[in-house]
Amino acid sequence: MNIGQASKASGVTTKMIRYYHEIGLVQPASRSDSNYREYDERQINELRFIKRARSLGFSMEEITQLLSLWRDRSRPxxxxxxxxxxxxxxxxxxxxxxxxxxxxxxxxxxxxxxxxxxxxxxxxxxxxxxxxxxxxxxxxxxxxxx
Amino acid sequence: MNIGQASKASGVTTKMIRYYHEIGLVQPASRSDSNYREYDERQINELRFIKRARSLGFSMEEITQLLSLWRDRSRPxxxxxxxxxxxxxxxxxxxxxxxxxxxxxxxxxxxxxxxxxxxxxxxxxxxxxxxxxxxxxxxxxxxxxx
DNA sequence: GATAGACCTTCCCGTCATGGGAGGGTCAAG
DNA sequence: CTTGACCCTCCCATGACGGGAAGGTCTATC
Known part of the structure; x- marks a missing residue:
């Protein structure tokens, strides 16, 4: 999946996806030979998570923390x-x-x-x-x- | 009155006063020989007006309109x-x-x-x-x- | 009259989460 | 082999300021 397909699948604009990469919110996707970003289901789920959290008004900083707790299966x-x-x-x-x-x-x-x-x-x-x-x-x- | 005195009199920071000048919200005050901005009671009242309008959440653009109506004694x-x-x-x-x-x-x-x-x-x-x-x-x- | 320090000036950068667009490379279909 | 729909990076803009640098001015004290 390239960024456009990831955008459609997650409902997050390509601009925003690239921005989230930039600020280190989501792990950089792998890159194709032609330097295209590549996404799998995991990334899509993270993007959906971010989108939902944004819709509840969380800041990027808070979402960073929430994402890291989300990834940690042993979080309290x-x-x-x-x-x-x-x-x-x-x-x-x-x-x-x-x-x-x-x-x-x-x-x-x-x-x-x-x-x-x-x-x-x-x-x-x-x-x-x-x-x-x-x-x-x-x-x-x-x-x-x- | 220079900008510092105007700031104290109006409760608006010098930074904000200069910004309001920049965006044309208030008429540029006159300048002293040494290029200091000079203010009189009229300017102070306008700054207070702006401050109060901001505290009610009006945007700068709306305040521009409100100020112009305020100055117009025959406004409806x-x-x-x-x-x-x-x-x-x-x-x-x-x-x-x-x-x-x-x-x-x-x-x-x-x-x-x-x-x-x-x-x-x-x-x-x-x-x-x-x-x-x-x-x-x-x-x-x-x-x-x- | 010199010096200190409290002011003033303009100018540029950062905020936050995002959109817009330029300039250039890549890919798939016809 | 071209066309057009993608992708890339990089820069600029938003709103309403705050911070701070570099330099000029004023005032009080020595």
């Missing part, structure tokens, strides 16, 4: 769970931050007439510079909103 | 509201995606013993490659998880 499930729980906490924190933004925006939007007149509570809020409640620091908060 | 509040509502929809969509991830993870985590044994429903799920419900396409879904 404790370690897997720890990674999952850490990520879950991360997700919940970000959800809460974004929910706070959404709540504020929802409120402002409801207060805004949305007509031809210039008066606008949304702009008024942005002007007044009401500080968000300072839980984790605003810059972090903003960064994570991305 | 309809336009401001449209931007806010679009962003709100965006936020809600991303929250829903992340919540779906969190729900799945929460379930898997609860099913995982988290002990010394290697059996792990989390890894099993990643292996089986259960596809996420295909609403908006998985790649978009994954990208947004960042």
């Amino acid at each position: 499930s404790r370690e897997v769970k720890a990674i999952a729980d850490r990520h879950l906490a991360h997700l919940n924190a970000r959800i809460a931050e974004m929910q706070a933004m959404a709540d504020t925006l929802q409120h402002l939007s409801l207060c805004c007439a949305g007509d031809e007149r210039p008066d606008c509570p949304i702009l008024a809020d942005l002007t007044s510079g009401t500080e968000p409640t300072e839980r984790a620091g605003r810059q972090t908060l903003v960064q994570r909103a991305r | 509040s309809r336009e401001v509201k449209a931007i806010a509502d679009r962003h709100l929809a965006h936020l809600n969509a991303r929250i829903a995606e992340m919540q779906a991830m969190a729900d799945t993870l929460q379930h898997l985590s609860l099913c995982c013993a988290g002990d010394e044994r290697p059996d792990c429903p989390i890894l099993a799920d990643l292996t089986s490659g259960t596809e996420p419900t295909e609403r908006a396409g998985r790649q978009t879904l994954v990208q947004r998880a960042r």
Whole structure:
């Protein structure tokens, strides 16, 4: 199987497969005489694993750890769970931050007439510079909103 | 006021202020004889506006639009509201995606013993490659998880 | 007036996971 | 033997910054 076939079989783009090789996430596939990458079922399964993990929002670094635990038949499930729980906490924190933004925006939007007149509570809020409640620091908060 | 004083007054780092100049978000401040940027109250207010908008998760592009409406005293509040509502929809969509991830993870985590044994429903799920419900396409879904 | 150190300037690189595309080699079918 | 669909590597871009180098400026103290 060359990279195109591996891509179809795994649902991961060729660009991403090459990137995963580059960062050492998956072992380099063997190469044909003409320097084409070659894949077998094992690689395909790893690519599917990565894809699924990405769809759950794990970072590449976390996936590196998960993959290595996956390959280790004697791993303690404790370690897997720890990674999952850490990520879950991360997700919940970000959800809460974004929910706070959404709540504020929802409120402002409801207060805004949305007509031809210039008066606008949304702009008024942005002007007044009401500080968000300072839980984790605003810059972090903003960064994570991305 | 030079850039350091503007930074303290607005709560925006000097790096960010220079970046906002670079992308044309705020009008270039005047320059002193020694090429130092100079700021007045107007600039400070704009920086505070940007900071507050960022804390609500608006992108730079949206803030560009919001700033131009803010400067226009005859803007219709309809336009401001449209931007806010679009962003709100965006936020809600991303929250829903992340919540779906969190729900799945929460379930898997609860099913995982988290002990010394290697059996792990989390890894099993990643292996089986259960596809996420295909609403908006998985790649978009994954990208947004960042 | 000299020197220190706290500022300012521009410029370039790195982030993270990925897409786009150039420039060139390879393979299979017609 | 050509065509077009692949493959290769390498570089650039994304968004919203942070870090840091190399060099100019200001201010306070000696």
